[in-house]
Amino acid sequence: MPPAPYRAGLTSQTQELRIPELPVEGTVPDWLRGTLIRNGPARFEVGERSYNHWFDGLAMLHAFTLGEGSVGYANRFLETGARREAQEAGRIRRSEFGTDPCYSLFGRVMAVFRPPVTDNANINVVKLGDTFAALTETPLPIRFDPETLETLGVVEFEDDLKGTITTAHPHRDPSTGTLYSYLTHFSRKSSYHLYRLEPGRSNRERIASIEVDRPAYMHSFAMTGRHLILAEFPLVVNPTELLTSGVPFIRNYRWEPERGTRFQVWDRATGEHLASCTGPALFAFHHINAFVGGTRERASAVRAGPPNTEPEGVETNSRREKGEVVLDLAGYEDASIIDALYLDPLRRGQPEMPLATPWRLRLDLDRETVSREVLSDQNIELPRVNERRVSGRPYRYVWGTGNRVPGHFTDELVKIDVRTGVVRSWYAEGCFPGEPVFVGRPDAPPGPEGEDHGVLLSVVLDARSESSFLLILDAATLEEEARATVPHALPLGFHGQYYGQDGAGSK
């Protein structure tokens, strides 16, 4: 098989540029005034050695500034400890997701007691009050200046919450701005800690904790208006082995499908643990959305029944209060996608690339059961919704990347109507789009009608010219409105957020 055509997107890009105005084809909407900040790996080698996994490369921020119909671009490495130490030593010094430093025997013994935790925050960005931070799965957010992209240091929290691993996908309550997230604390008795962080504060407030024997690898989690949900996929680790095995972080996790997937559900406000629902074994990086379900069906069933069928007793009353959570995710049959994303196989191209299906899981919090349905036959990754409007609520549209040609990797953008299953897509031969970020029009009608009124922003690798462009699509039709071309190829990245001048933003 020839090398993967998107190879330029998995090649180091060390050039740092600042371009006030990129060449634009088409028309950038007048109302689009703000900055898209994206994160991802940009350097895949240190000295003679390559990182092993796509998730390991050293973090670079990219900013696309939109306004007055024009697009500016800047990119800059995040000046992390991982990067500084690698540069100084000329070799990899910190443990990443799929790569460990090469230790001497003495170094390995020392590393057992003092594992060098990476701060290579290459996955996502978030706004904490007035602070912008880059995120990875270690709890070391890195502050940066959104104008200059200069690194400002690690975010210091003033609390005593402990954790080794976290998610780069916190949730924000769109009405209050409160951020919700969790930590996995590895110990003789490991725990998950859920917390909230009020805007502008530096102390994370613990909502709930639960002990866990074998912590699961979870890249993201789910939130409704009422619940926090951790999906414990059966990719689990023995924390003791993690410290002593001497293999990179993710290789310590084992796929144990017989465990099924366990959905831990808490009341978001009180921290009460509501249910532990076990469903089919599956794996996902990304939740799509979640919301309180079944209320309409439940209410009408109660109304329709004769009075003497009304359930009685404390247990039944509380059962009725618990209800159902509807949880949508981009799910895989197993966790083999992690292996498919090592740089070697990814650069070679894989006809059998595992693809994610948009699944809807209904969690019955009373019976603690899970049912599953397929929302569409269209595969989807890097899913985004109109977060300001529908996060944690019933919704209709999800956008993401799709895989059209076998052996390719995210070669189209898709929009799925989860109510009807109808799919729209954008595809151009030789082009490899990244995560589409939705930006709502300021004049979008209120309510469900306006849910897809806006644009999608996606950074696309054009493999033929080995350059990248910012693509602006009409989010409703997926028709192209404009593209702004960058003079170099941007490595395939992970996630980004849009921060509008009017305060409109994603996360």
Ligand SMILES: [Fe+2]
């Ligand atoms: Fe992610």
